[in-house]
Amino acid sequence: MFFMNRRDILVFAGFTILVLTMPIWLTPTGAAYPALMQTFAIYGIMVIGFNILFGLTGYLSFGHAAFLGVGSYTAVWSFKLLTMNAIPALLFAVLLSGVFAVVIGYVSLRRSGIYFSILTLAFAQMCYSLAYSVLTPITNGETSLQLTLQDPRVIDLAFTERGSGLPVPNLFGLPMTGLTGFYFCAVILVLAFFLAQRITNSPFGMTLKGIKSNQNRMDYTGFNTRPYTLAAFVISGMYAGLAGGLLAVTDPLAGAERMQWTASGEIVLMTILGGAGTLFGPVIGAWLVKYAENIFSAFNESVLHNFFSFLPDGMEEPFVWVAALFVGEGWHLTLGLLFMIVVIFLPGGIMEGVRRIGTLFRRRPDTSDGSAVSAKQQPAE
């Protein structure tokens, strides 16, 4: 049941090491502070799930931020009503976003292609409006849902006295802040990656790939494709809910803007940038986008002056002037350019670039993605 071939083990071990050593290798980039690394881990989970729907099954959802929002709201409510422990908060977040995904998926999956995308977009915008105004008693509207000193927290208060300040989410007493919070998210990211890897390499994953490749053939091959697409939709919705729950664990508040269509678009962008359909790619895309958003946007002219100080006088000013357009407020410009370059020259995303470089070095034909498995010796079970 937990069989892995050598390639799986290498990929999984590589990913685990990459994630857990993040505080070390991110240091030179200036991104090794806990809040950003938590974001990296959380959006990694988000896009791994999104990729199961988009990359494997071929259904482009433009509304996945809705599940992220549902997850966040649910987790904050779990903190307010029951306990500050992260585990029940995440369980409820996953379950409720799963319920939302069943309903939204059931309706949206009646169509495919662009119509499916539009339906998911419409649903997500409805969720956003509900959260922003209609359901204010539940979501606290534009002021965001937050913890208060008067929260009932029935489970916590049955065992301990109410403290003086606002409590922080914890894992059986371990506060989920700073590096501890990051490692909690990182371990969940590794588990999420493991599950996605299982799905990708299973007959179920193969069926999803078949649906992406040729749904008509799947019908005439005896597959009832609707429950498969719904399962993929619900699984990816639950991943998004888990990510949303973790956002609340690391920072216990939930706002409606998390569900807006720009947030959904960002998830699509991350996945395509990194390489849809690959296991690593979407995660790398998510990290790049979040890095650009947090580090690039903080660059200012003095940083640029330092950077270009090697240039002769008179040259420095124009360089700084041009570069300044692409940093700080203009980081979206950089991201947009990067996205265009990748889509035009590497339609398979950054992972395609990595693969091309790999084949250059190895100088032998490479069978693509999962099919490479069959080419080599199978280890004994």
Added chain:
Amino acid sequence: MTTNDKDIVLHVADVHKTFGGLHALSDIDLQVEQGKTHAIIGPNGAGKSTLLNVCVGRLAPTSGAVIFDGHTLTGKKPHEINQVGVARVFQTPEIFPELSVLHNVMVPAFAKRDGSFSLNFMRHLDTQSDIRSEAESVLEDVGLVAQKDVHAGSLSRGDKRRMELAMCLIQHPRLLLLDEPTAGMSRHDTNTTIDLLKRIKERGMTKIIIEHDMHVVFSLADKISVLAQGRIIAEGSPEEVRANPKVQEAYLGGAH
């Protein structure tokens, strides 16, 4: 009819199909015997493909019924029809171009083994050695085993067709529907395909073939139904059909 009912695998009973005012199929009554190869021929626009689409659930007949082995196929979805044992090869190969040839053939085997829906995501593909070796042996049959690791999309048209045939064969269907299996093939590829289809016949699989190429039809068919303007105008053994003056007229009439 000399055969009794239990030898009839597929019975197309009094099927009509109209598109608006156009009578695509009228009074079609067709009985296909177990283990036989039944060819449906006719000029362009005679309704051959419509008839096949009615059989596999792609089109619903306006009236009448299609009965396969005691199951009424009329109104069933394509995947339900496949699950009772009907497989289909399309006029233009319907394959999974992004997957390897081996995986193309393994996918239908999962539908056969696990049914139309199964959440089998805790199993690893590499542990499915029974299905893998079966897929390899079917690919051996159609002569594609050497290409099992290449992308199906990069195969030649003739190889795609043979692979599609392998995708059907691995399911061991009771009835195989072939829509112009040799269209666009070279003479050499056509002959290879004929040999292959003859070999399948020895396994007792029932087949319906739609074909334009008379060489293919007369090499394979046990029985031929001639369709013209949505009606069956002649039926019988290849020799009977060849000698039938109505058939010659329909073909000449269709061509001019």
